[in-house]
Amino acid sequence: MKDSTFSVQINGQEYTAAPGQTILEVAQSNESYIPSVCYHPNLGTIQTCDTCFVNANGQLVRACATKAEAGMKIDSLSKPVKDAQYEAMSRILKNHELYCTVCDNNNGNCVVHNTAEYLEIEHQAYAFEAKPYPPDTSHPFYRYEPDQCILCGRCVEACQDLQVNETLTIDWTREAPRVIWDNDVPIDESSCVSCGHCVTVCPCNALMEKSMLGEAGFITGIPPKLLEPMIDLTKEIEPGYKEIFAISEVEAAMRKSRIKRTKTVCTYCGVGCSFEIWTKDRHILKVEPQEHAPANGISTCVKGKWGWDFVNSEERLTKPLIRHGDEFTEATWEEALQLIASKLTEIKEEHGSDSIGYIASSKCSNEENFLFQKLARAVMGTNNVDNCSRYCQSPATAGLLRTVGMGGDSGTIRDIEASDLVITIGANPAESHPVLATRVKRAHKLHGQKLIVVDLRENELAERADLFVHPKPSTDLIWISAVTKYIFDQGWEDKEFLNTRVNGLDQFKKSLEKFTLEYAVETTGVSRDEIIKMATMIHEVNSVCILWAMGITQHSGATDASTAISNLLLVTGNYGRPGTGAYPLRGHNNVQGACDFGTMPAWLPGYEPIQDDQARARYEAAWGVTLPSEPGMNNHQMVEGIDKGKLKALYLFGEDMAVVDSNINFVDSSFEKLDFFVVQDVFFSKTAQFADVVLPAAPSLEKDGTFVNTERRIQRFYQVFEPMGESKPDWQIFQEVANALGEDWHYEHPSEIMAEAASLAPLFAGVSYERLEGFNSQVWPVTKDGTDSPLLYTEKFAFPDGKARLIPVDWTKPFITGEEYDLHLNNGRLLEHFHEGNLTYRSEGLTHKVPDPWLEISLEEAKKRGIEDGALVRLTSPYGQVKVRAIVTDRVTGNELYLTMNTREDDEMVNRLTSSHHDYITHTPSYKEMSVKMEILEDKGESPLPKVNHRFGNRIPQISVRVEEKWKREDFTSISDLFQIGGDEFGEGNQAN
């Protein structure tokens, strides 16, 4: 690549350029400044603002839209060029009043302010004209002020082509153009998913976070009655903008001392978005994403951008609680710790180390998980430690460990973006991994990426897919194997790859014999054409990524189905190259890290088996103890163990198991049987109701630490606030518990815990807080010198001989509920809430968008049963009942239902209905294998989903902002044309030759 670079001259300086780069990109990558307002590195060229005009080889051109050429001479500073830029900026200011000092966006990063200042705008060339539209303040989180809108179209570009929600457009046909939502409806009633992209990219104050308004500046809280005449006065005097800028810069500098900007990592899914969070005391001003954030750039979703109110909720736990009879009473930390130490010691002495279980949190940090497994193993002498990956991706991890050798995504989001063909199976990334989904949607919309979606529901990606396939529930292994067999039958397998890099081919091929097209069509309901089409699409492209989630893993044969996916990728050579690989999408912010750092019954940190004597010896030497060598109980076995009287006590943190485990009626009754139960959480959760001691924990914004996202990317987050009340970071609590149990731990900071983990687990040898400073990240495995591994298996697979393994697998029949249960029950997360909503329901805005859970029922089933939107129904399974309101929708078909899980009400929780059946290898519950019967309590009622929800909106898809329509307007004169007109007026031809 390096050979093909060439050099250009900008203002007499030589710069290196790469093919395909625009002039503006060359300038920016060499830190040479060319003004630009509408251009944004994450969005690309928009061409609306005209401030980037330069003279390139004698032509007046837009730097953002003109490709650099070898030897090009570019001038951005000469008088004529600056005059053209000045004219462009003057046009912008016709749409924008400069009252910077009293503007909440005056924080040193306002693009309009900074560009106007650079161009030395002194006076308004064209008088400011207010637009005939009032501000739109209907949305709970942000507002649009048309009067300040410069019509640059950044927001439209972000909505159309980066988030690809396709809500915003600019209506260029009006006398006064403006940004509109859907078909010009109030923002709150549009298809807007509240991802915040538009607000983040707005180069001025037209789109602003409501949490900023009147809060960010020193005098921006002035009431309008006073503010307006003050603006008038400033305009009237008009001392020249230079003076205004001087004052506003002083004010912006003053703001810096009271607005704290802290880098953090989002805790709402496994994508691992990182951003700055701006705070003033405990008030959250806004979430400010950064271009250089490795996983997300400037992208966020509704929860990451807006969902942090829970941190300041009055319902936070702020003191330890101890159960006394039928009530909890507040206690001191000393009392709580003493009680925990004495009870655990007592139970350990009486019933043995293995009579106590430890359940870790995928929401907490790597350091906290590391310390918790150390507490369980080294202090309490048991391997009974597990985390909630048992509820989701354990089967995927197992499937990958046995085929390619590492239990994580095989590449990064960049590979998913770059892939020729993305296949999602049993996943709904647009809601569960929103920012990752935007990358797929963008590649599909703009760059010709192909998309196959296999799911029971026609989710958003399915609507956009080239091929949407709807198999019968729980039959994925069959059609995947049939596709694989068909590829072999056609001779389309990657022979070279199989020969040189894969073991077990013959035996595997033999195992496929039963998966004929006929068999597959009959058992899966997928048509012959669809199977052939999938095989053909895979065959025709150069790179394939397969993404999957709970639709695969929450089944009786989940590990085998995950294995089948990996087998298919191996057969087609789709590993180890950019744009290829297996991507089990991690659901929680640190479910990957919890597993990586050892809160698993059979694994030490870094996936070394607990039975491995050598590995264990390393830890034993470091910790000065003998570790138990046999794998402990997993979550599922622990609950069973309580029921059977084997497990007497449980220490759980950051996991609402009484809501999210399957068959919770059984889980609840088990919890009741515990002799002693410690629950550590930010809120008084459902699970905490069963506890004997409740410890108040501090969330991510109140501590330091690291998380690992779905890409295996380790990222640091920094403390924003002091812990509320007497709550403490989880790692401090573990240390205090360990010390109450007689240890002598003295970690001062999580970095010391990471250093210890890195020194013991070879997988993380080169991980350190210094290398993770700020927005830096490391993708494991990380070698001692700090080299990380974004793309796995480029040279060898993670087995001793470096070769992957094809593993023959067979279909496991799903759990059959029984004939009277005539409706299939599917369930899952949704965009606006995280799980049961313990955190997200503390946000008024999120609750406004989605107040309640709902049941999706198909048009045909609703018709058959005579029910409408809002009907109240009771669902019954052999394990329990729920009472919920329904929505009739074509997202589901036939007798398949879908129940969302965002509820904290006992009689609405989907896991009242699910069973304890599980994947036969990993014990992950078969959440997706349940049928129910329905009883109608009210045949209609108020819809559980309000009309202000994006699902009722009306998208307006288009590419970018359609700047050509602006150029066609009668009142538009192109700046380069103006150039010519001017020439004629002055009686000189502008043609040099």
Added chain:
Amino acid sequence: MAKAIKQIKRIFPTEEELQSKTVNEMLSTLAENREAITTLIQIVNQLHDLGLLKVVNGMLDNLSDVGEIAIQQINQPSMHNTIKNGMNAFKFIGSIPPELLQTFMGGMSNGLEKASQSLNENEKTSLWKLGNSIRTPESKAALSTMFNFLEGMGEVFIQKKEGQQGGEQRWNNESLKSRV
């Protein structure tokens, strides 16, 4: 057996406990800053004696209304001029090189002295003598400086006139030249 319970008995400090805690904290702050606080009280006393505190109190009570009246008063054409002129005056002073101003001011003060001398002497000056005195190097220097000053002023006046006629298109001509 531990059934799920929701009842939490919170121990809230009583009103008295909270108050005495706050009072204690305040007392220790006062003790730590004894000198500053005593001075502050003296100042407050003096302001009170002057009746100023009442004025401020009244303004703060009606801050929004007072602010509105004030801004209305400021938002008048004459005030606009005052402010603009004020700012221009500042700009003007800022634009003069200090050495130059010093020379001029020196000249001015010397001139004033001479002028006042002649006033005091009350001597009648004949036209002839006046004509002769113009020939002195001092008078010549002063007069030619004065003429140069007038010329410079005139230049600005003429520029301004032209600027009003064709200012907006000015750059076209120049940029055109650069292209050719």
